[in-house]
Amino acid sequence: MSAARPTARSRKDPASPKHRRRTTATERRGSVVPPPAAAGRADGGHRRDLLEGMLRIRRFEERCVELYSAAKIRGFVHLYIGEEAVAVGVNEALTPEDAVVSTYREHGHALARGLTAEAVMAEMYGKATGCSGGRGGSMHLFDAHRRFYGGSAIVAGGLPLAAGLALADRMRGLPGATCCFFGDGAFAEGEFHETANLAALWNLPLLLVCENNLYAMGTALAREHAQTDLAMRAASYGMPAWAVDGMDVEAVEQAARRAVEGIRAGTGPHFLELRTYRFRAHSMYDPDRYRDKAEIERWKSRDPVGRLTERLRDHDGLDDDELVRIERQIAEDVDHAVETAEQAPEEPVEDLLRHVTSERPARR
Helix, strand or coil, X not given: CCCCCCCHHHHHCCXXXXXXXXXXXXXXXXXXXXXCCCXXXXXXXXXXXXXXXXXXXXXXXXXXXXXXXXCCCCCCXXXXXXXXXXXXXXXXXXXXXCEEECCCCXXXXXXXXXXXXXXXXXXXXXXXXXXXXXXXXXXXXXXXXXXXXXXXXXXXXXXXXXXXXXXXXXXXXXXXXXXXXXXXXXXXXXXXXXXXXXXHHXXXXXXXXXXXXXXXXXXXXXXXXXXXXXXXXXXXXXXXXEEEECCCHHHHHHHHXXXXXXXHCCCCCEEEEEECCCCCCCCCCCCCCCCCHHHHHHHHCCCHHHHHHHHHHHHCCCCHHHHHHHHHHHHHXXXXXXXXXXXXXXXXXXXXXXXXXXXXXXXX
C-alpha cells in the first residue's frame, strides 16, 4: 500500500500539528535511552555476511594505502580501518528507499551501501567510470540510484543536507528514512545543533549517526567538549538517543534497527553515538603524533573484524578453510576493481565543462 500524500498544510508547514509528536517525560528531561535489549539476527549465515562486509571494506582500504603510496591515487584519503562495524551494522538496518549522507571518511559507507568496488576504485583513480564520473575522488563518492548522497569535505556539511532530504521525503509522502553519518568533531559545529533542533521540532524521519572515534582530526574529545557524553547532550533536543559499542557490529545493527523502527513509526529523529576508533591516522598526510601508541594497541585488541571472527569460530563453526575462502574471494574482487580502474578511460577534455556551466537558453 502506498503512503498517503501529505495535506496542503503539511506540505507548506513542516512544523504543523500533523507532524508534531508528544515527547515522553524521559525525553524532555534529556535522559539517554538505554541500549536495545532484544537480540538481533544472530544466525551464523547472517554473521558471515557481516564479517564479509567488514573484511571487504578493510581489504579495499588496505589496497588503497598501497596505491596511494605508489602515487596511483592522488589527493586526500581518509581511511576507515577500525570503524567498519559502524558502516556495516547501520546499513543492515536500512532499505533501498532510505537515503544516506556521508562524510569525507566514506569508503566504508559507500561499499556497505552497495556501491561496487569497481565504481569506488575507479573514482579513487579519478576515472570516468567512477561513481562520480572521476570528479569527486575519495571524499565525494555519490550514487543517486542507491540514494547514497555522497560525502562532504566540510565538517558537518552533510547534516543540513540530510535534514532537507528527510523533509523532502516526508513532504512527498515517501516512506524512507534519511541516515546521516558524522564524527564527534561535527558535533561541536553549529550545523549539528541547528539540524538536531529542526529535526526534533519538525519530527523529521532522520537517523543521526555520530561516529565518535575520540579525535576531531588531532584534537582529543575531552579537549573539545566540556561534556563528552554526546548521546546525553543529543537527548536534550527531545529525541531518543543512546550510546553503543561501535566496535561490535551486531550491537550496532541492533541499535540501528531499533532506531529506524522508531523513525518509521513516526516518533521523529533518533541519535546514535557509536563509540569507535580509527586505527590509522586522520588522513594519509597525518603523521599521527597526537595519540599514544599504547592507546592505539588497546583499541586494536577490540578490532571489530577479529571480535566477530572469534564469535563465528566459537558459536557458528567458522574454520580456517572457510576464512581463507572468504579472504581469497575478497582479494580477487579487489584485484579486479584495481584492474578495471587501471584500464578505465580518463574523462575527455571536451567534457570538462559538463555539469559546471549551463547552456545559454535560445532567445525567443
